[in-house]
Amino acid sequence: MSGFVDQEMRGQTFLRVVAKMLFPFILVFGVYVITHGELGPGGGFQGGVILAAAFILYGMIMGAEELERRVPRWVTDAAMALGVLLYAGTGLHNLLAGGAFLDYTMLGPDRPGDAEALGMTLVEYGVGITVCSVMITIYIQVCERAATDVGVFTRVRKERR
Amino acid sequence: MAWNDVVTTVFLFVGVFFALTGALGVLRMPDFYSRLHPAGKSDTLAQGLILVGLMFQADDPMVAVKLALLTGLLFVTAPTATHAISRAAELDGLEPWTHEDPEEGHREDGSEVDDG
Numbered sequence: 001m002s003g004f005v006d007q008e009m010r011g012q013t014f015l016r017v018v019a020k021m022l023f024p025f026i027l028v029f030g031v032y033v034i035t036h037g038e039l040g041p042g043g044g045f046q047g048g049v050i051l052a053a054a055f056i057l058y059g060m061i062m063g064a065e066e067l068e069r070r071v072p073r074w075v076t077d078a079a080m081a082l083g084v085l086l087y088a089g090t091g092l093h094n095l096l097a098g099g100a101f102l103d104y105t106m107l108g109p110d111r112p113g114d115a116e117a118l119g120m121t122l123v124e125y126g127v128g129i130t131v132c133s134v135m136i137t138i139y140i141q142v143c144e145r146a147a148t149d150v151g152v153f154t155r156v157r158k159e160r161r
Numbered sequence: 162m163a164w165n166d167v168v169t170t171v172f173l174f175v176g177v178f179f180a181l182t183g184a185l186g187v188l189r190m191p192d193f194y195s196r197l198h199p200a201g202k203s204d205t206l207a208q209g210l211i212l213v214g215l216m217f218q219a220d221d222p223m224v225a226v227k228l229a230l231l232t233g234l235l236f237v238t239a240p241t242a243t244h245a246i247s248r249a250a251e252l253d254g255l256e257p258w259t260h261e262d263p264e265e266g267h268r269e270d271g272s273e274v275d276d277g
Contacts, residue, residue, distance in 0.1 A: 012248065018241045025234070 012061070019061040026054035034128040035121065044127025051128065052135030059136075064143035067136075076133040076140075083130030090122045165217040172214030180207035192258035193250055201243030208235050 034047030059067035091102040099106035104119025186199025212232045219225040 012245075014244055015241065018237060022234075022237070 016061050019057050023054055023058060026057070027051060030054065030128075030132075034124055037120075037124045044124035045131050047124075048128035048131030049135060051132040052139075055132075055136050056139045059139055059143070064140055064147075068140050071136060073137075073140075076137050079129050079133035080137070083126045083128070083133070086126030086129065087123050090119055090126070094119070169214045169217045172210050172217070176207045176210030176214060178207075179203045179210065183207060193255060194247060194257045197243050197247050201240055205236060205239040208232075208239070 030047045030051035030053075032047075033042040033050055034044055035042075037043030037047065055067060055071060058070070090104075090107075094103040094106040095101050097106040102119070102123070104116040105112040106115070107119050108115035180203070183199040183203035186203065187196050190196040190199065209232050212228050212235070216225045216228045219228065
């Protein structure tokens with residue numbers, strides 16, 4: 001399926017131009033949602049999904065192979081682990097500093113309010129990075145799976161016609 | 162009535178008129194491609210006008226800036242989505258409706274499209 005769609009999609013100048021134009025704005029909006037998770041509506045998960053949506057849009061327009069070339073497997077794998085590490089690291093740091101797990105005030109005992117904001121922001125970054133890279137990986141995997149089924153797909157298509 | 166209320170009312174009225182026209186068009190147009198005209202064009206304009214009207218009601222300038230950004234985004238993405246949908250229908254082989262061929266909803270090879 002992805003082979004069929006990709007071939008048709010690469011010729012779509014209009015879609016490619018608009019997707020490339022929107023790509024940075026979607027990224028900025030994703031980061032905005034992540035950083036506002038601590039006070040307003042938003043958060044790491046939602047922001048991460050928006051970030052991933054930018055990459056998935058790129059993958060849909062340019063093809064999943066092109067997306068994988070731009071965002072190689074090792075990058076998403078490392079980012080997945082990095083996000084979890086940031087989350088767990090923030091928690092463990094507080095545990096080692098003498099507080100409870102994810103007890104943010106231990107990041108700066110002199111200014112508990114600021115420390116709490118810092119801890120929450122770090123955790124949101126961790127969640128956002130992990131969610132974004134997992135979403136990209138799922139998309140690429142689904143496309144690869146569909147590409148191997150392309151023979152079956154075209155046969156079904158012809159039968160339907 | 163303050164001046165900004167007058168401006169908002171005018172923008173909202175024109176926007177709602179275009180939204181209504183678009184809804185009527187989607188109901189009345191004969192086939193898929195012609196239905197995309199009201200769905201794509203007049204709805205885009207209606208959304209834009211309504212958001213511009215709401216911009217005059219914002220107390221915080223930042224809210225007006227956000228609404229302006231949203232208007233710009235909708236003006237770019239809505240026609241692109243319409244373009245993508247019509248292109249997908251064309252790639253699937255759906256023939257446009259014509260006076261000579263008033264049978265709607267079939268592909269070039271005569272097979273039926275089962276979307277009702």
